[in-house]
Amino acid sequence: MIEALELRKVFKGKTAVDDVSFYMDEGESVGLLGPNGAGKSTTISIISSLLRPNAGDVRLNGTSVLGKPQLIRQVLGVVPQEIALYQELSAYENLKFFGGLYRLGGKPLELKIQELLEMVGLRDRQKELIKTYSGGMKRRINIAAALLHDPKIVIMDEPTVGIDPQSRNHILETVRLLNRDRGTTVLYTSHYIEEVEQLCSRIYIMDHGRIIASGTKEELRRILSGEDTLILQLDKPSKRLTEELRALPPIRQVEETESGLKLIAAKQSDLLSQVVQTAERHQVQITSIHVQTPSLEDVFLHLTGRTLRD
Amino acid sequence: MIPFFKKDLLVFWRDRKELAVSLAAPLILITVLGFALPGWIENPAKSLEMKAALVNLDNEAAAVQQVQGTLGLGSDESWSSPVQALIGLLQSEEAGSFVQIQELSSEEARRQLEEERIEAIITIPDGFTLAALHKMLLNEGEGAALQVTAREASLQVDALKDLIGGLMHAINFNASLQHAGGAEMAAAAAMVLAEGGNFGGYEIIPGAQTVTSFQYFALAISIVFALLLSTTISTKAMAEKREHTLQRILLAGSRPVQYLAGKMSAAFCLSMLQLTIVLLVSHFALGIFPGRSLQFWLGMSSVLLLLSLCVGALAALFTALVFRLEDSVASGLTFVIILVAGTIGGSFAPIYVLPGWLKAAGEWTPNGLTLAVLLEWLQTETSASLTVPLIKLGVFALAAAGLAIGLFPRRGRI
Numbered sequence: 001m002i003e004a005l006e007l008r009k010v011f012k013g014k015t016a017v018d019d020v021s022f023y024m025d026e027g028e029s030v031g032l033l034g035p036n037g038a039g040k041s042t043t044i045s046i047i048s049s050l051l052r053p054n055a056g057d058v059r060l061n062g063t064s065v066l067g068k069p070q071l072i073r074q075v076l077g078v079v080p081q082e083i084a085l086y087q088e089l090s091a092y093e094n095l096k097f098f099g100g101l102y103r104l105g106g107k108p109l110e111l112k113i114q115e116l117l118e119m120v121g122l123r124d125r126q127k128e129l130i131k132t133y134s135g136g137m138k139r140r141i142n143i144a145a146a147l148l149h150d151p152k153i154v155i156m157d158e159p160t161v162g163i164d165p166q167s168r169n170h171i172l173e174t175v176r177l178l179n180r181d182r183g184t185t186v187l188y189t190s191h192y193i194e195e196v197e198q199l200c201s202r203i204y205i206m207d208h209g210r211i212i213a214s215g216t217k218e219e220l221r222r223i224l225s226g227e228d229t230l231i232l233q234l235d236k237p238s239k240r241l242t243e244e245l246r247a248l249p250p251i252r253q254v255e256e257t258e259s260g261l262k263l264i265a266a267k268q269s270d271l272l273s274q275v276v277q278t279a280e281r282h283q284v285q286i287t288s289i290h291v292q293t294p295s296l297e298d299v300f301l302h303l304t305g306r307t308l309r310d
Numbered sequence: 311m312i313p314f315f316k317k318d319l320l321v322f323w324r325d326r327k328e329l330a331v332s333l334a335a336p337l338i339l340i341t342v343l344g345f346a347l348p349g350w351i352e353n354p355a356k357s358l359e360m361k362a363a364l365v366n367l368d369n370e371a372a373a374v375q376q377v378q379g380t381l382g383l384g385s386d387e388s389w390s391s392p393v394q395a396l397i398g399l400l401q402s403e404e405a406g407s408f409v410q411i412q413e414l415s416s417e418e419a420r421r422q423l424e425e426e427r428i429e430a431i432i433t434i435p436d437g438f439t440l441a442a443l444h445k446m447l448l449n450e451g452e453g454a455a456l457q458v459t460a461r462e463a464s465l466q467v468d469a470l471k472d473l474i475g476g477l478m479h480a481i482n483f484n485a486s487l488q489h490a491g492g493a494e495m496a497a498a499a500a501m502v503l504a505e506g507g508n509f510g511g512y513e514i515i516p517g518a519q520t521v522t523s524f525q526y527f528a529l530a531i532s533i534v535f536a537l538l539l540s541t542t543i544s545t546k547a548m549a550e551k552r553e554h555t556l557q558r559i560l561l562a563g564s565r566p567v568q569y570l571a572g573k574m575s576a577a578f579c580l581s582m583l584q585l586t587i588v589l590l591v592s593h594f595a596l597g598i599f600p601g602r603s604l605q606f607w608l609g610m611s612s613v614l615l616l617l618s619l620c621v622g623a624l625a626a627l628f629t630a631l632v633f634r635l636e637d638s639v640a641s642g643l644t645f646v647i648i649l650v651a652g653t654i655g656g657s658f659a660p661i662y663v664l665p666g667w668l669k670a671a672g673e674w675t676p677n678g679l680t681l682a683v684l685l686e687w688l689q690t691e692t693s694a695s696l697t698v699p700l701i702k703l704g705v706f707a708l709a710a711a712g713l714a715i716g717l718f719p720r721r722g723r724i
Contacts, residue, residue: 050557073563084558086317087549088324093317100313101562129324145558 001026001185002047002072002153007056009042016042017053018209024153024187029179031200032189033300035307039209040189041081044157047187048078077151081158083138084145087131091122091141094130095148102149109148116144119177121170136167143174153185154178160195175199193296203296207304220299227252227264229298230275231290234260241282248274253301260286264298314564314572315579321546322580328542332580336535336588337595343531344524344596360429360466361410363419364400368393373439377447392442392454393434399477400432409470423461426666430467432474433457454478521688524598529684532588533617533677534648534657536581540621541644543577544628548637556633566718570626574711577625581618589614599688609687609696613680616703620676623710630717651675656682676706 003023009016017039024030034040045051047058049069057064058072065072085094092113099109117123120140130138139159146154156175160168172195178184179199190196196203197217205213205220213220234241242261246254250271253264265271272289279286294302301307322328370393400411411432414422419431435457442454456474460467550556559569589610592598599606631640652658654671655678672678683699 045557048561050560070563073561076561078558078561080554080557082554084554086321086555087553088321089317093320097313097317098558098562101559101564149562 005057007053027183029186029200031196031203034206038206075152077146077154079146079156092126098145099148120144136163155187229292230263232260233288235285238284311571315575318576336531343527362430363414366434367436368434368438370439377443430460528592534652540624543625547629547632574622574626578618578622581621585614617680619707623707626714627710630714
């Protein structure tokens with residue numbers, strides 16, 4: 001349905017997006033995962049025709065849309081990372097204004113507004129000014145404003161940043177509803193890995209402006225199929241222990257956690273005994289060991305050497 | 311464009327602080343300044359104040375000698391000097407209240423006139439005394455005449471001409487009295503002249519009315535507050551830039567020019583609304599324009615309509631700057647533009663206190679031009695005086711709107 005081909009964008013000599021290619025089929029829910037500054041928002045701006053790339057192309061059903069932004073704008077709904085709403089207007093007035101820009105009006109617009117307000121759970125508070133809403137409520141209206149023209153494709157740029165759990169659940173439910181029940185194609189960007197895991201069938205992982213891995217959740221996890229993740233709880237922190245564990249041959253990554261360490265290591269029969277012996281040498285007591293199959297977070301850590309929230 | 315227009319009006323309306331500043335502040339300022347500075351503007355001498363040079367090319371001694379020879383009088387015979395009488399009158403307290411006279415050579419006077427340091431030259435031509443004495447003593451000729459030279463026509467120059475006409479009439483009248491009534495009556499008349507007696511009171515320019523302080527402040531303040539609306543609208547655009555609402559607008563398929571047109575039309579309507587409210591409230595509360603005709607109100611409305619178009623175009627231009635520049639740079643630049651336009655356009659201080667070149671520069675600003683034309687309209691109500699300023703305001707609005715559209719970033723650069 002939509003594909004990006006070898007996109008490249010440079011701002012004042014700094015490459016924000018470098019050779020990014022991906023595609024989305026109709027009805028798919030695709031995740032774009034990456035830390036802040038990875039280039040996700042720039043990529044979205046290029047796809048949605050707000051930015052022109054220095055190189056590459058964006059195609060909708062095989063037709064390039066770079067020179068014809070109206071083609072993509074008709075079918076695209078974008079939920080920006082910012083609350084792109086008028087704070088001095090009510091939710092209803094905001095939706096009416098943006099609906100008017102899509103040349104909707106009268107009864108159809110009124111029905112659409114009420115339907116969307118119902119969907120995001122704010123119908124009873126539609127007359128209140130946006131500036132009086134909580135962050136989560138604003139984000140819900142931010143989503144509703146992108147759905148006024150029944151877009152076939154919805155791009156959501158970090159729609160759950162800094163909101164309360166209730167609003168977060170509401171938003172995730174809305175995305176599910178859009179994708180599963182209405183067949184809307186969704187590109188969901190986030191640095192909350194669990195959201196992407198819940199919502200998306202395919203995932204692109206982005207870092208430093210490049211796509212560094214892509215595939216289904218299972219395919220991505222298979223990157224670490226020869227590895228285990230060990231969660232250690234320690235009685236005290238020890239820098240020297242961390243350094244020595246990092247130097248052990250089977251260990252690929254060591255990350256400090258609140259109560260100990262998280263290790264990603266090659267599957268090996270004596271891995272556990274090596275770890276325990278090293279801890280004993282440093283007189284650090286391991287209070288618990290948990291071995292788990294790798295998560296997407298582990299995959300990201302493995303690929304980039306840092307966590308998503310770094 | 312209509313959704314943008316409605317949205318901008320609604321956003322402005324919801325901002326109670328801005329609303330209060332736009333409507334209450336000008337009304338308060340008009341009231342305070344009008345009461346605090348009564349007569350500051352309406353003093354007719356002040357409003358007609360000018361500087362003029364007196365160039366004396368007359369050879370008085372030769373003229374006296376010639377007349378004495380003609381009449382066969384001795385050199386001890388004397389009578390009042392017409393030139394001295396004239397100078398005495400020009401330097402009298404009454405004339406001095408609005409015309410400041412200095413005697414200069416012909417060349418120096420012309421130079422100062424060209425440099426706009428003086429508004430007019432009064433020339434006493436060669437043969438002035440002779441003509442005056444011939445009329446006075448022999449009743450021959452048309453009497454004495456003076457020349458008034460000015461760079462351009464103005465209310466002050468008209469007033470000076472009328473004053474000189476009055477003086478000459480008085481001098482020639484004295485000559486007639488002397489001729490008809492003999493020396494006694496002439497002596498009495500000469501005494502009156504020599505003492506610089508009343509020669510006509512205040513100069514009344516036909517068809518012109520004086521401008522009161524309240525009228526001046528009502529116009530100047532409402533105009534500058536209308537101009538300030540353009541910055542208010544562009545400040546709202548800063549929030550739109552910060553909150554990325556413009557991106558959402560562009561994603562909905564709207565073109566940047568529609569967004570700008572919305573700003574322009576909202577600023578135009580708000581400006582018209584503000585001017586109407588401020589001027590009408592001032593009028594009804596303070597009786598600023600009493601007894602004015604429908605023609606006066608229509609003329610003023612047409613000028614304010616064009617001013618509002620300029621405000622709309624400026625709002626679009628400042629909005630374009632907001633999207634072109636950093637917020638702080640854009641707001642600083644618009645503030646400086648408004649401050650300069652307000653100052654040289656007479657919005658912060660009466661135009662007549664400004665030097666000539668600054669007054670001329672002020673008429674290139676929409677507020678200065680509007681104020682100047684409305685002041686003239688207040689005084690004369692001549693429709694012809696509106697045509698050129700209205701065209702100038704229209705051209706300014708078109709140019710600013712064109713510049714705004716040219717400066718506004720294209721897609722992909724926002």
